[in-house]
Amino acid sequence: MAEVHAEAVATAGKSLAPPVSEVGVLAWLKQNLFATWYDTLLTLLCLWLLWQVVPPFFQWALFNADFSGTSREDCTSGGACWVFIKARFWQFMYGFYPIDQRWRVNLAFLLLIAALLPLFLPRFRHKLALAAGSLVLYPIVAYCLFYGGMLGLPVVETALWGGLFLTLVIAGVGIVASLPLGILFALGRRSDMPIVRAMCITFIEVMRGVPLITILFMASVMLPLFLPPGVNFDKLLRALVGVALFSAAYMAEVVRGGLQAIPKGQYEAAQALGLSYWKMMGLIVLPQALRIVIPGIVNTFIGLFKDTTLVLIIGLFDLLGIVKAALTDASWIGYATEGYVFAGLCFWIFCFGMSRYSIYVERKLGGGRRR
């Protein structure tokens, strides 16, 4: 035993370097790519597949592609014809909005960014006031700028709105409307009053059970029937109502999940302090509940953003709709791939960005699993 003891004392505190095959690039390669013969086979198969797909794609998209020019005659190389996108780019962005009025759209988005920027600065102290204020004021300002008819700005009918601009309008209105509506429906669903609860459950389950396209059909076909004759409902407005109500139902379920996660003790403590129902919800429960389900809320927003493409079926020209329409132009036949790749890229950037933000927020709020 003394020898063992002596040995132990001799190496006390001294760490040896690990064997070469266990650490470093070689080890990583061995463990992750070539661990077993089966693994090796799969790795080689994947590498072969990548070799077959990736270089030809880059050939088509970048190296052989045509970037400059103005018409299809400039697309001669057999690769991607990005000239098509370039030629139609502003239309894809603004739709049919009159060119000389496009500054109004730009101004509105600049104002939005200016209003929202302080919310991302950690040390800004009036976030709630700013958010509430912008929520109320911005829609009015934006509507004035986009539609016009006041302050000397000429009217631009909603039929002319299109492209990414229209997508952002629909998504924005949907998001802004669906969150408060969703909260109301979620609270209603958990209410003690049976009639209120029944109505909320019915609304939520119906909206969640049917495809969005049927809601849009209903909005575009049936809404005119619901109104007295002569009252015309703007086509875009019908779509906005449909999208907002649809999204509100999904948001309601997300918020309900958050409400259920708040322990009963919180409700009891608030009531013990004498807070009324709305004060309790607004000051104690909702702040906690909403923070818990931020990932779910952002996911619903992402879904909403993707769902805006459905308005092309009822005749509105969102980004996808206007690309699809451009493809039918006789002078640009055959470039469907370029068009859809471009549109796909635009959507992907927005959605992926939102989902990364959601992960960031989740991590900041202390998510994470232990093994």
Place this chain on the structure above:
Amino acid sequence: MAIKRERLGTAPASPPLWRDPRVRAIVYQILTLVGVVAFAAYIVHNTIDNLSRQGIASGFGFLRQPAGFAIPQTLIDYSELSSNGRVFWVGLLNTVLVAVIGIVLATILGFVIGLARLSSNWLIARLATVYVEVIRNIPVLLQILFWYFAVLQALPQPRDSIAFLGDLFFLNNRGFYTPEPVFEAGFGWVALVFLVALIAVVGLARWAKRRHDATGQPFHTVYLGLGLLVGLPLVTFVLAGAPLTFEHPEMGRFKLQGGLVLLPELVALTLALSTYTAAFIAEIVRAGILSVSHGQIEAAHALGLKHGQTLRFVVIPQALRVIIPPLTSQYLNLTKNSSLAVAIGYPDFVNVFTGIVLNQTGQAVEVIAMTMGVYLTLSLLTSALMNWYNQRRALVER
């Protein structure tokens, strides 16, 4: 000090009516109800007014009227003289077809990719992640349009069809033509034997389990079972003189005649929906398997259970509990997304019924109500099924 008897047994004083929460609740509800009913009445009045003004009929009589249009794919008999009611069923069956094929493909692909994301092979895990992150963040309508236009329009005209395996299969922009199987008299026997084999395999599995319980000896039913399911019908097939012939598609003057056609719209829609939903299913599978804590696997290994046994008895039962509820949600989403078929002209339910029939008859209220009814029924059925499954399988806790 004892409480005086007279003070016991008296109910607390009730508050004045306007402060009594129960009364308030009733008042709120009555007001809400009145408000909703009034609003509904206003809408109904306007609707009736507008409908009669536009000369649109009411009621469901339109279902008996002839449809007057052709449908490219019908799983039941249909002609232009069939009633609108028939259109309803034709469309519904087309939707069900897309949904079933889509669900099967999406599940297989989703599980493969979900497991790939958990693979220890870095390359495979990364590729699977790229797939999920790309597909999930692009709208499904765009993917449907992409598959339809960009891919399938690259197919040739019928007279330039691509032929596979000699003259057996043809591919052109009208569809994928395969030989149509023609079942002759003897085939009934093959089907019967297959059924018998199926029952036999179930019985075999049961017997093997009982034997293992009694004696501890394991029996691998997989190989024998497969052999029975494939071998027995095969033998019957040969003995019955191969009662199966094929009607081959043949090149007519302008298009192919005969054989079975797979519409490009169906193929595009199914591919788009499957690949899209598979990305979501992959995430669900991944979350399910990750939800089984590593300690479970360690305990199973420490007991001597081998890898396959650990998966079968410890990991998969627990993972399935977490996977199945969101999985059924995705199945429902796929079915609802199939309604986007209207964008590429696949004759699904929403396209032929809510689209064409509504346009022709103008009876928006009835048609949309029926459409929503169909989807609602599907959703509620699935919810009920899932609730029943959840209750049966929930982990028992204190």
Place this chain on the structure above:
Amino acid sequence: MTGNGGDAPIIVLRGVHKWFGHFHVLKDINMDVWRGQKVVVCGPSGSGKSTMIRCINRLEEHERGHIVVDGIELTNDVKNIDATRREVGMVFQHFNLFPHLTALENLTLAPMWVRNMPKAEAEATGRRLLERVGIPEQADKYPGQLSGGQQQRVAIARALCMAPKIMLFDEPTSALDPEMIKEVLDVMIELAKEGMTMVCVTHEMGFARSVADLMVFMDRGEIVEQSPPSEFFKNPQSDRTKLFLSQILSH
């Protein structure tokens, strides 16, 4: 070292090294355990105690050195690993009971599917062991319905159901509420009295003093001291051991 061990130790660790990435977690571990011996491994957290005993049933792989368990050397050979795991039972800090199976089903799973025992025999053994750990009436309950102490006792019974020659305990009472620690320690003491070979990582020094034949103190990946409890507690040799004991025994 006491123990009626026969002519060779049942567990032999010689020159065992292990790294987690660049971190040298086990440094030249040498230890012998004889049949019937009770070994208690203690030390500050991060010292590698859990890693060491998890190497004995190959839940962790050592990178240098030799580990021989009951005459079988632990290498990458799957057959050897399976054979070893049949003879070595393990009890975890967080129980790791299978929540979708009843207590009895937890016990009979491995005997039925690893030792190919008939179901009736496995159940009889299971019930006998549940009685031995004092909770025969919980046989048909699910882990979620049991208290922490009961769950750990079921976990011990589950490991015993495979009739192992060696039992490893990885901090079995660290996740228990104080009032349940005693019931689990009582079961372990019973097991020790019946002659089971045990290697136990624990902070319960009272248990160690009464049951252990050999105390092993580990710090920063190496075995600093090994001695019988009488010497270990009264006369620790190394300064690090003295420091540790002063921290542990002060309450």
